[in-house]
Amino acid sequence: MLDYAALAVVSAVVSEGSFEGAARLMGLTPSAVSQRVRSYEERLGSLLIIRGSPCRPTDLGRSLCAHVDRVRLLEADIPHLSEEAGGERAYPVSLKIAVNADSLATWFPDAMASFIKQSGIFLELYAEDESHTVEHVRSGAVMAAITADAEPVTGSKIVRLGHLQYIACASPGFVKQFFANGFTPHSFQTAPCICFDKKDGLQSRWLQATQGVSVPKQVHYVPSTQGFLDFILAGLGWGLQPLSLARDYLKQGLLLPLGSDHFMDVDLYWVCPRLKNKLMEDLTRHLMQYCAATTNLVDKK
Incomplete structure:
Protein backbone atom coordinates (compact mmCIF):
# COMPACT_ATOMS: atom_id res chain seq x y z
CA MET A 1 0.00 0.00 0.00
CA LEU A 2 1.23 3.48 -0.84
CA ASP A 3 2.31 5.81 1.96
CA TYR A 4 0.65 9.08 0.94
CA ALA A 5 2.30 11.08 3.73
CA ALA A 6 5.71 10.05 2.42
CA LEU A 7 4.64 10.61 -1.17
CA ALA A 8 3.55 14.14 -0.29
CA VAL A 9 7.13 14.84 0.77
CA VAL A 10 8.55 13.27 -2.39
CA SER A 11 6.14 15.33 -4.49
CA ALA A 12 7.17 18.50 -2.67
CA VAL A 13 10.87 17.85 -3.35
CA VAL A 14 10.19 17.28 -7.05
CA SER A 15 7.91 20.30 -7.31
CA GLU A 16 10.29 22.65 -5.48
CA GLY A 17 13.44 21.17 -6.98
CA SER A 18 15.24 20.86 -3.64
CA PHE A 19 14.96 19.42 -0.15
CA GLU A 20 15.23 22.93 1.28
CA GLY A 21 12.33 24.17 -0.83
CA ALA A 22 10.21 21.17 0.16
CA ALA A 23 11.03 21.83 3.82
CA ARG A 24 9.81 25.44 3.55
CA LEU A 25 6.65 24.31 1.76
CA MET A 26 5.78 21.64 4.32
CA GLY A 27 6.99 23.38 7.48
CA LEU A 28 9.70 20.79 8.17
CA THR A 29 13.45 20.85 8.47
CA PRO A 30 15.56 19.82 5.44
CA SER A 31 16.94 16.91 7.43
CA ALA A 32 13.42 15.67 8.23
CA VAL A 33 12.50 15.86 4.55
CA SER A 34 15.66 13.99 3.56
CA GLN A 35 15.06 11.33 6.19
CA ARG A 36 11.45 10.72 5.09
CA VAL A 37 12.40 10.44 1.45
CA ARG A 38 15.31 8.11 2.17
CA SER A 39 13.19 5.96 4.49
CA TYR A 40 10.47 5.57 1.85
CA GLU A 41 13.03 4.75 -0.84
CA GLU A 42 14.46 2.05 1.39
CA ARG A 43 10.98 0.60 1.95
CA LEU A 44 10.33 0.51 -1.80
CA GLY A 45 13.84 -0.68 -2.62
CA SER A 46 14.16 1.94 -5.35
CA LEU A 47 15.32 5.51 -5.77
CA LEU A 48 12.58 8.09 -6.27
CA ILE A 49 14.66 11.27 -6.53
CA ILE A 50 17.92 12.00 -8.34
CA ARG A 51 19.72 14.40 -6.02
CA GLY A 52 21.10 17.50 -7.73
CA SER A 53 20.35 21.12 -8.57
CA PRO A 54 17.51 20.81 -9.22
CA CYS A 55 16.42 17.46 -7.80
CA ARG A 56 14.72 15.35 -10.47
CA PRO A 57 12.42 12.33 -10.17
CA THR A 58 13.34 8.88 -11.38
CA ASP A 59 10.84 7.16 -13.66
CA LEU A 60 9.19 5.58 -10.64
CA GLY A 61 9.28 8.87 -8.74
CA ARG A 62 7.62 10.68 -11.66
CA SER A 63 4.88 8.06 -11.86
CA LEU A 64 4.19 8.26 -8.12
CA CYS A 65 4.14 12.07 -8.18
CA ALA A 66 1.67 11.98 -11.08
CA HIS A 67 -0.47 9.60 -9.03
CA VAL A 68 -0.39 11.99 -6.06
CA ASP A 69 -1.49 14.86 -8.31
CA ARG A 70 -4.48 12.83 -9.49
CA VAL A 71 -5.43 11.80 -5.96
CA ARG A 72 -5.40 15.42 -4.80
CA LEU A 73 -7.50 16.40 -7.80
CA LEU A 74 -10.05 13.71 -6.91
CA GLU A 75 -10.00 14.73 -3.24
CA ALA A 76 -10.98 18.26 -4.27
CA ASP A 77 -14.39 16.82 -5.27
CA ILE A 78 -15.01 15.50 -1.73
CA PRO A 79 -16.20 18.29 0.59
CA HIS A 80 -14.05 18.81 3.70
CA LEU A 81 -11.92 15.71 3.08
CA SER A 82 -8.72 17.74 2.67
CA GLU A 83 -9.75 20.82 4.66
CA GLU A 84 -8.22 22.07 7.85
CA ALA A 85 -10.14 23.66 10.69
CA GLY A 86 -9.79 27.09 9.11
CA GLY A 87 -11.68 25.96 6.02
CA GLU A 88 -8.69 25.90 3.65
CA ARG A 89 -7.41 22.84 1.81
CA ALA A 90 -4.47 21.13 3.47
CA TYR A 91 -2.87 21.01 0.02
CA PRO A 92 -3.87 23.66 -2.54
CA VAL A 93 -4.96 22.07 -5.81
CA SER A 94 -2.13 22.67 -8.25
CA LEU A 95 -2.50 21.71 -11.90
CA LYS A 96 0.61 20.94 -13.92
CA ILE A 97 -0.09 21.95 -17.51
CA ALA A 98 2.20 22.02 -20.53
CA VAL A 99 1.43 25.01 -22.76
CA ASN A 100 3.00 26.05 -26.03
CA ALA A 101 4.85 29.36 -25.70
CA ASP A 102 2.72 31.17 -28.29
CA SER A 103 -0.53 30.30 -26.51
CA LEU A 104 1.09 31.40 -23.25
CA ALA A 105 1.93 34.76 -24.87
CA THR A 106 -1.50 35.28 -26.42
CA TRP A 107 -4.85 33.79 -25.36
CA PHE A 108 -4.11 31.34 -22.52
CA PRO A 109 -3.62 33.80 -19.58
CA ASP A 110 -6.93 35.54 -20.30
CA ALA A 111 -8.67 32.18 -20.75
CA MET A 112 -7.47 30.94 -17.36
CA ALA A 113 -7.89 34.14 -15.33
CA SER A 114 -11.60 33.87 -14.51
CA PHE A 115 -11.42 30.13 -13.92
CA ILE A 116 -8.54 30.48 -11.46
CA LYS A 117 -10.38 33.21 -9.52
CA GLN A 118 -13.51 31.07 -9.26
CA SER A 119 -11.87 27.74 -8.47
CA GLY A 120 -8.91 28.84 -6.34
CA ILE A 121 -6.51 26.46 -8.13
CA PHE A 122 -2.84 27.13 -8.72
CA LEU A 123 -0.92 26.46 -11.93
CA GLU A 124 2.49 24.97 -12.56
CA LEU A 125 3.09 25.61 -16.25
CA TYR A 126 5.63 23.98 -18.55
CA ALA A 127 6.40 26.00 -21.70
CA GLU A 128 7.17 23.92 -24.78
CA ASP A 129 6.78 23.86 -28.55
CA GLU A 130 3.16 23.11 -29.48
CA SER A 131 4.13 19.83 -31.15
CA HIS A 132 5.93 18.54 -28.04
CA THR A 133 3.80 19.62 -25.06
CA VAL A 134 1.94 16.31 -25.16
CA GLU A 135 5.19 14.46 -24.45
CA HIS A 136 5.03 15.89 -20.92
CA VAL A 137 1.63 14.22 -20.52
CA ARG A 138 2.94 10.89 -21.79
CA SER A 139 5.89 11.06 -19.37
CA GLY A 140 3.65 11.90 -16.42
CA ALA A 141 5.36 15.25 -15.78
CA VAL A 142 2.08 17.15 -16.26
CA MET A 143 -1.61 16.35 -15.97
CA ALA A 144 -2.82 18.20 -19.06
CA ALA A 145 -1.53 20.08 -22.09
CA ILE A 146 -2.32 22.48 -24.91
CA THR A 147 -0.93 20.73 -27.96
CA ALA A 148 -0.92 20.55 -31.75
CA ASP A 149 -0.51 16.76 -31.55
CA ALA A 150 -3.84 14.97 -31.99
CA GLU A 151 -2.40 11.48 -31.40
CA PRO A 152 -4.18 9.56 -28.60
CA VAL A 153 -2.57 9.48 -25.16
CA THR A 154 -3.20 6.50 -22.90
CA GLY A 155 -5.56 7.43 -20.07
CA SER A 156 -6.35 10.85 -21.55
CA LYS A 157 -8.99 12.42 -23.75
CA ILE A 158 -8.33 14.97 -26.50
CA VAL A 159 -10.63 17.91 -27.22
CA ARG A 160 -10.13 20.24 -30.18
CA LEU A 161 -10.15 23.89 -29.12
CA GLY A 162 -9.75 25.61 -32.48
CA HIS A 163 -6.72 26.99 -34.24
CA VAL A 266 -2.19 25.41 -36.32
CA ASP A 267 -4.92 23.30 -34.72
CA LEU A 268 -4.80 23.28 -30.93
CA TYR A 269 -6.08 20.51 -28.67
CA TRP A 270 -6.65 20.13 -24.94
CA VAL A 271 -5.33 16.85 -23.54
CA CYS A 272 -6.52 15.96 -20.05
CA PRO A 273 -6.96 12.81 -17.95
CA ARG A 274 -10.06 10.63 -18.23
CA LEU A 275 -11.03 11.24 -14.63
CA LYS A 276 -14.55 11.64 -13.29
CA ASN A 277 -13.55 14.91 -11.70
CA LYS A 278 -15.67 18.04 -11.52
CA LEU A 279 -12.73 20.46 -11.48
CA MET A 280 -11.16 19.01 -14.63
CA GLU A 281 -14.53 18.74 -16.36
CA ASP A 282 -15.29 22.37 -15.49
CA LEU A 283 -11.90 23.50 -16.78
CA THR A 284 -12.34 21.57 -20.04
CA ARG A 285 -15.78 23.10 -20.55
CA HIS A 286 -14.45 26.56 -19.73
CA LEU A 287 -11.61 26.34 -22.25
CA MET A 288 -13.92 25.08 -24.98
CA GLN A 289 -16.40 27.90 -24.37
CA TYR A 290 -13.67 30.53 -24.23
CA CYS A 291 -12.05 29.39 -27.46
CA ALA A 292 -15.40 29.15 -29.25
CA ALA A 293 -16.17 32.77 -28.32
CA THR A 294 -12.70 34.26 -28.92
CA THR A 295 -12.53 34.39 -32.68
CA ASN A 296 -9.59 36.79 -32.88
CA LEU A 297 -7.17 34.41 -31.16
CA VAL A 298 -8.33 30.81 -31.46
CA ASP A 299 -10.90 30.38 -34.20
CA LYS A 300 -13.44 27.64 -34.64
CA LYS A 301 -13.39 26.44 -38.22
Whole structure:
Protein backbone atom coordinates (compact mmCIF):
# COMPACT_ATOMS: atom_id res chain seq x y z
CA MET A 1 0.00 0.00 0.00
CA LEU A 2 1.23 3.48 -0.84
CA ASP A 3 2.31 5.81 1.96
CA TYR A 4 0.65 9.08 0.94
CA ALA A 5 2.30 11.08 3.73
CA ALA A 6 5.71 10.05 2.42
CA LEU A 7 4.64 10.61 -1.17
CA ALA A 8 3.55 14.14 -0.29
CA VAL A 9 7.13 14.84 0.77
CA VAL A 10 8.55 13.27 -2.39
CA SER A 11 6.14 15.33 -4.49
CA ALA A 12 7.17 18.50 -2.67
CA VAL A 13 10.87 17.85 -3.35
CA VAL A 14 10.19 17.28 -7.05
CA SER A 15 7.91 20.30 -7.31
CA GLU A 16 10.29 22.65 -5.48
CA GLY A 17 13.44 21.17 -6.98
CA SER A 18 15.24 20.86 -3.64
CA PHE A 19 14.96 19.42 -0.15
CA GLU A 20 15.23 22.93 1.28
CA GLY A 21 12.33 24.17 -0.83
CA ALA A 22 10.21 21.17 0.16
CA ALA A 23 11.03 21.83 3.82
CA ARG A 24 9.81 25.44 3.55
CA LEU A 25 6.65 24.31 1.76
CA MET A 26 5.78 21.64 4.32
CA GLY A 27 6.99 23.38 7.48
CA LEU A 28 9.70 20.79 8.17
CA THR A 29 13.45 20.85 8.47
CA PRO A 30 15.56 19.82 5.44
CA SER A 31 16.94 16.91 7.43
CA ALA A 32 13.42 15.67 8.23
CA VAL A 33 12.50 15.86 4.55
CA SER A 34 15.66 13.99 3.56
CA GLN A 35 15.06 11.33 6.19
CA ARG A 36 11.45 10.72 5.09
CA VAL A 37 12.40 10.44 1.45
CA ARG A 38 15.31 8.11 2.17
CA SER A 39 13.19 5.96 4.49
CA TYR A 40 10.47 5.57 1.85
CA GLU A 41 13.03 4.75 -0.84
CA GLU A 42 14.46 2.05 1.39
CA ARG A 43 10.98 0.60 1.95
CA LEU A 44 10.33 0.51 -1.80
CA GLY A 45 13.84 -0.68 -2.62
CA SER A 46 14.16 1.94 -5.35
CA LEU A 47 15.32 5.51 -5.77
CA LEU A 48 12.58 8.09 -6.27
CA ILE A 49 14.66 11.27 -6.53
CA ILE A 50 17.92 12.00 -8.34
CA ARG A 51 19.72 14.40 -6.02
CA GLY A 52 21.10 17.50 -7.73
CA SER A 53 20.35 21.12 -8.57
CA PRO A 54 17.51 20.81 -9.22
CA CYS A 55 16.42 17.46 -7.80
CA ARG A 56 14.72 15.35 -10.47
CA PRO A 57 12.42 12.33 -10.17
CA THR A 58 13.34 8.88 -11.38
CA ASP A 59 10.84 7.16 -13.66
CA LEU A 60 9.19 5.58 -10.64
CA GLY A 61 9.28 8.87 -8.74
CA ARG A 62 7.62 10.68 -11.66
CA SER A 63 4.88 8.06 -11.86
CA LEU A 64 4.19 8.26 -8.12
CA CYS A 65 4.14 12.07 -8.18
CA ALA A 66 1.67 11.98 -11.08
CA HIS A 67 -0.47 9.60 -9.03
CA VAL A 68 -0.39 11.99 -6.06
CA ASP A 69 -1.49 14.86 -8.31
CA ARG A 70 -4.48 12.83 -9.49
CA VAL A 71 -5.43 11.80 -5.96
CA ARG A 72 -5.40 15.42 -4.80
CA LEU A 73 -7.50 16.40 -7.80
CA LEU A 74 -10.05 13.71 -6.91
CA GLU A 75 -10.00 14.73 -3.24
CA ALA A 76 -10.98 18.26 -4.27
CA ASP A 77 -14.39 16.82 -5.27
CA ILE A 78 -15.01 15.50 -1.73
CA PRO A 79 -16.20 18.29 0.59
CA HIS A 80 -14.05 18.81 3.70
CA LEU A 81 -11.92 15.71 3.08
CA SER A 82 -8.72 17.74 2.67
CA GLU A 83 -9.75 20.82 4.66
CA GLU A 84 -8.22 22.07 7.85
CA ALA A 85 -10.14 23.66 10.69
CA GLY A 86 -9.79 27.09 9.11
CA GLY A 87 -11.68 25.96 6.02
CA GLU A 88 -8.69 25.90 3.65
CA ARG A 89 -7.41 22.84 1.81
CA ALA A 90 -4.47 21.13 3.47
CA TYR A 91 -2.87 21.01 0.02
CA PRO A 92 -3.87 23.66 -2.54
CA VAL A 93 -4.96 22.07 -5.81
CA SER A 94 -2.13 22.67 -8.25
CA LEU A 95 -2.50 21.71 -11.90
CA LYS A 96 0.61 20.94 -13.92
CA ILE A 97 -0.09 21.95 -17.51
CA ALA A 98 2.20 22.02 -20.53
CA VAL A 99 1.43 25.01 -22.76
CA ASN A 100 3.00 26.05 -26.03
CA ALA A 101 4.85 29.36 -25.70
CA ASP A 102 2.72 31.17 -28.29
CA SER A 103 -0.53 30.30 -26.51
CA LEU A 104 1.09 31.40 -23.25
CA ALA A 105 1.93 34.76 -24.87
CA THR A 106 -1.50 35.28 -26.42
CA TRP A 107 -4.85 33.79 -25.36
CA PHE A 108 -4.11 31.34 -22.52
CA PRO A 109 -3.62 33.80 -19.58
CA ASP A 110 -6.93 35.54 -20.30
CA ALA A 111 -8.67 32.18 -20.75
CA MET A 112 -7.47 30.94 -17.36
CA ALA A 113 -7.89 34.14 -15.33
CA SER A 114 -11.60 33.87 -14.51
CA PHE A 115 -11.42 30.13 -13.92
CA ILE A 116 -8.54 30.48 -11.46
CA LYS A 117 -10.38 33.21 -9.52
CA GLN A 118 -13.51 31.07 -9.26
CA SER A 119 -11.87 27.74 -8.47
CA GLY A 120 -8.91 28.84 -6.34
CA ILE A 121 -6.51 26.46 -8.13
CA PHE A 122 -2.84 27.13 -8.72
CA LEU A 123 -0.92 26.46 -11.93
CA GLU A 124 2.49 24.97 -12.56
CA LEU A 125 3.09 25.61 -16.25
CA TYR A 126 5.63 23.98 -18.55
CA ALA A 127 6.40 26.00 -21.70
CA GLU A 128 7.17 23.92 -24.78
CA ASP A 129 6.78 23.86 -28.55
CA GLU A 130 3.16 23.11 -29.48
CA SER A 131 4.13 19.83 -31.15
CA HIS A 132 5.93 18.54 -28.04
CA THR A 133 3.80 19.62 -25.06
CA VAL A 134 1.94 16.31 -25.16
CA GLU A 135 5.19 14.46 -24.45
CA HIS A 136 5.03 15.89 -20.92
CA VAL A 137 1.63 14.22 -20.52
CA ARG A 138 2.94 10.89 -21.79
CA SER A 139 5.89 11.06 -19.37
CA GLY A 140 3.65 11.90 -16.42
CA ALA A 141 5.36 15.25 -15.78
CA VAL A 142 2.08 17.15 -16.26
CA MET A 143 -1.61 16.35 -15.97
CA ALA A 144 -2.82 18.20 -19.06
CA ALA A 145 -1.53 20.08 -22.09
CA ILE A 146 -2.32 22.48 -24.91
CA THR A 147 -0.93 20.73 -27.96
CA ALA A 148 -0.92 20.55 -31.75
CA ASP A 149 -0.51 16.76 -31.55
CA ALA A 150 -3.84 14.97 -31.99
CA GLU A 151 -2.40 11.48 -31.40
CA PRO A 152 -4.18 9.56 -28.60
CA VAL A 153 -2.57 9.48 -25.16
CA THR A 154 -3.20 6.50 -22.90
CA GLY A 155 -5.56 7.43 -20.07
CA SER A 156 -6.35 10.85 -21.55
CA LYS A 157 -8.99 12.42 -23.75
CA ILE A 158 -8.33 14.97 -26.50
CA VAL A 159 -10.63 17.91 -27.22
CA ARG A 160 -10.13 20.24 -30.18
CA LEU A 161 -10.15 23.89 -29.12
CA GLY A 162 -9.75 25.61 -32.48
CA HIS A 163 -6.72 26.99 -34.24
CA LEU A 164 -4.06 29.63 -33.75
CA GLN A 165 -3.41 31.62 -36.91
CA TYR A 166 0.16 32.49 -37.90
CA ILE A 167 1.55 34.81 -40.56
CA ALA A 168 4.93 34.54 -42.30
CA CYS A 169 6.50 37.97 -42.08
CA ALA A 170 9.70 40.03 -41.99
CA SER A 171 10.78 43.65 -41.65
CA PRO A 172 10.64 45.92 -44.75
CA GLY A 173 14.44 46.22 -44.80
CA PHE A 174 14.83 42.45 -44.66
CA VAL A 175 12.33 41.97 -47.50
CA LYS A 176 14.16 44.55 -49.62
CA GLN A 177 17.52 42.84 -48.99
CA PHE A 178 16.58 39.18 -49.45
CA PHE A 179 13.37 39.18 -51.52
CA ALA A 180 14.10 41.91 -54.07
CA ASN A 181 13.48 39.39 -56.87
CA GLY A 182 10.30 38.00 -55.36
CA PHE A 183 9.31 35.32 -52.87
CA THR A 184 10.91 32.36 -54.64
CA PRO A 185 12.24 29.04 -53.34
CA HIS A 186 15.77 30.30 -54.02
CA SER A 187 15.27 33.52 -52.05
CA PHE A 188 13.92 31.60 -49.07
CA GLN A 189 16.95 29.32 -49.17
CA THR A 190 19.30 32.31 -48.90
CA ALA A 191 17.31 34.41 -46.40
CA PRO A 192 18.10 33.81 -42.70
CA CYS A 193 15.23 32.25 -40.77
CA ILE A 194 14.21 32.40 -37.12
CA CYS A 195 12.93 29.35 -35.20
CA PHE A 196 11.87 29.01 -31.57
CA ASP A 197 14.24 26.09 -30.97
CA LYS A 198 15.52 23.03 -32.82
CA LYS A 199 12.21 21.24 -32.28
CA ASP A 200 10.27 24.06 -33.94
CA GLY A 201 9.03 22.74 -37.30
CA LEU A 202 6.53 25.50 -38.06
CA GLN A 203 8.69 27.42 -40.53
CA SER A 204 9.71 24.20 -42.26
CA ARG A 205 6.08 23.07 -42.67
CA TRP A 206 5.07 26.43 -44.13
CA LEU A 207 8.01 26.45 -46.56
CA GLN A 208 7.27 22.91 -47.71
CA ALA A 209 3.62 23.78 -48.27
CA THR A 210 4.20 27.07 -50.10
CA GLN A 211 7.64 26.76 -51.71
CA GLY A 212 8.45 23.06 -51.74
CA VAL A 213 11.74 23.64 -49.92
CA SER A 214 13.04 23.19 -46.39
CA VAL A 215 14.33 25.71 -43.87
CA PRO A 216 17.76 27.08 -44.86
CA LYS A 217 20.91 26.41 -42.86
CA GLN A 218 21.06 30.05 -41.73
CA VAL A 219 18.79 29.88 -38.68
CA HIS A 220 18.62 31.91 -35.46
CA TYR A 221 17.13 29.93 -32.55
CA VAL A 222 15.27 32.26 -30.19
CA PRO A 223 13.35 30.38 -27.43
CA SER A 224 11.13 33.30 -26.47
CA THR A 225 7.93 34.45 -28.16
CA GLN A 226 8.72 38.12 -27.52
CA GLY A 227 12.38 37.63 -28.42
CA PHE A 228 11.34 35.86 -31.63
CA LEU A 229 9.20 38.86 -32.60
CA ASP A 230 11.93 41.33 -31.64
CA PHE A 231 14.47 39.52 -33.85
CA ILE A 232 12.09 39.76 -36.82
CA LEU A 233 11.43 43.45 -36.17
CA ALA A 234 15.18 44.04 -35.98
CA GLY A 235 15.59 42.62 -39.48
CA LEU A 236 17.61 39.58 -38.45
CA GLY A 237 15.42 37.00 -40.13
CA TRP A 238 11.93 35.97 -41.19
CA GLY A 239 9.53 33.69 -39.38
CA LEU A 240 5.93 32.86 -38.55
CA GLN A 241 4.28 34.91 -35.83
CA PRO A 242 0.86 34.55 -34.19
CA LEU A 243 -1.33 36.99 -36.12
CA SER A 244 -2.65 38.45 -32.88
CA LEU A 245 0.91 39.55 -31.95
CA ALA A 246 1.92 40.71 -35.43
CA ARG A 247 -1.28 42.52 -36.43
CA ASP A 248 -0.39 46.00 -35.09
CA TYR A 249 3.12 45.86 -36.57
CA LEU A 250 1.64 44.89 -39.93
CA LYS A 251 -0.76 47.85 -39.79
CA GLN A 252 2.14 50.21 -38.98
CA GLY A 253 4.24 48.83 -41.83
CA LEU A 254 6.92 47.56 -39.46
CA LEU A 255 6.31 44.01 -40.71
CA LEU A 256 5.42 42.78 -44.17
CA PRO A 257 3.73 39.49 -45.12
CA LEU A 258 5.82 37.14 -47.24
CA GLY A 259 4.10 36.32 -50.52
CA SER A 260 0.41 35.85 -51.18
CA ASP A 261 0.03 32.57 -49.27
CA HIS A 262 1.40 33.88 -45.98
CA PHE A 263 -1.09 32.47 -43.44
CA MET A 264 -0.87 29.16 -41.63
CA ASP A 265 -3.34 27.70 -39.12
CA VAL A 266 -2.19 25.41 -36.32
CA ASP A 267 -4.92 23.30 -34.72
CA LEU A 268 -4.80 23.28 -30.93
CA TYR A 269 -6.08 20.51 -28.67
CA TRP A 270 -6.65 20.13 -24.94
CA VAL A 271 -5.33 16.85 -23.54
CA CYS A 272 -6.52 15.96 -20.05
CA PRO A 273 -6.96 12.81 -17.95
CA ARG A 274 -10.06 10.63 -18.23
CA LEU A 275 -11.03 11.24 -14.63
CA LYS A 276 -14.55 11.64 -13.29
CA ASN A 277 -13.55 14.91 -11.70
CA LYS A 278 -15.67 18.04 -11.52
CA LEU A 279 -12.73 20.46 -11.48
CA MET A 280 -11.16 19.01 -14.63
CA GLU A 281 -14.53 18.74 -16.36
CA ASP A 282 -15.29 22.37 -15.49
CA LEU A 283 -11.90 23.50 -16.78
CA THR A 284 -12.34 21.57 -20.04
CA ARG A 285 -15.78 23.10 -20.55
CA HIS A 286 -14.45 26.56 -19.73
CA LEU A 287 -11.61 26.34 -22.25
CA MET A 288 -13.92 25.08 -24.98
CA GLN A 289 -16.40 27.90 -24.37
CA TYR A 290 -13.67 30.53 -24.23
CA CYS A 291 -12.05 29.39 -27.46
CA ALA A 292 -15.40 29.15 -29.25
CA ALA A 293 -16.17 32.77 -28.32
CA THR A 294 -12.70 34.26 -28.92
CA THR A 295 -12.53 34.39 -32.68
CA ASN A 296 -9.59 36.79 -32.88
CA LEU A 297 -7.17 34.41 -31.16
CA VAL A 298 -8.33 30.81 -31.46
CA ASP A 299 -10.90 30.38 -34.20
CA LYS A 300 -13.44 27.64 -34.64
CA LYS A 301 -13.39 26.44 -38.22
